Amino acid sequence: MNHGFLQDVLAGLRLPQKTLPPKYFYDAKGSEYFDQICQLDEYYPYRTELGMLPDVAGELKQYFSGKSLDNIQLVEFGAGSLHKVKPLLKKLPVITEFVAIDISGEHLKNASADLAESFPKLQIKVAQGDFTQPIELALSQATSMGFFPGSTIGNFEPEEACEFLRSARTTLGKESYMLMGVDTKKDEQMLERAYNDSKDITARFNKNILTRMNRELDANFHPDQFEHLAIYNQELGRIEMHLRSCTRQEVEVAGESFQFKEGETIHTENSYKYYPEEFDRLASSAGWKREKIWLAPDGIFAIMLLHNADKVRD
């Protein structure tokens, strides 16, 4: 049994507002569901960001040549299916090494085998692990650039996002860069549609965490006794995903019982949205300075290049 998973689940389900960390969505099945979400009409963040990246890469090429940088190692946090690194690699031969970190190890291994076929000269390292914990990366001496697309940063509480960015600065080292995909505050309907798709794929993704607990933690959730709920919390500027109990019920996880009232929810994910200037403040409190920003039409998504403002490793 995965004890970290069990401890986190028990701690989360004992809270008055039952909660589960979203990183546990991503077993092999969860990663597959996420890939399906990316193909949905409603899910604008994936295709918007992917569509922006070739131009971003073109501008980065000029920017890096102006800095006389001729060797960059790229470190992607939460690399998933490795779709978004491809436009960067195509236009930026200055990237000679690529480190892909993801919690969903099997999925990442398969994706990296495909990437190696397309980019045979690239040095690829795969690191299965939790990017919120210290990971030994054995980075080379080349200038590092972190890559954190998919607005995954929004899954953190703002203080945790700041903590993540601070520790990424230490990991990536002096004079490093970070290329971030940030989902912006916008029309509420567009936001809610993105997490309530008509094919119910997001609902299946959300419920996958119940199936995973049944399989890995000796739990007995009935996924059909819970419904998917995704709402925009305007006050906090975040989409919240929940699983709402359709009835009064008792569930066991590894021998411990949990009571659910009808309508009670498990809070499974937040996805914070930021105005660009809000994100600047967060990044700068973690020691990063924004060098560039690219906005999608109507400002529905932002990609930012951050620079490690400190000259020394912490």
Ligand SMILES: C[S@@+](CC[C@H](N)C(=O)[O-])C[C@H]1O[C@@H](n2cnc3c(N)ncnc32)[C@H](O)[C@@H]1O
């Ligand atoms: C929203 S998806 C983004 C995937 C991809 N980067 C993209 O932009 O399409 C989040 C990715 O981060 C990974 N992930 C989530 N939490 C993680 C954690 N704590 N440590 C490592 N990887 C994590 C998931 O497995 C998933 O591949």
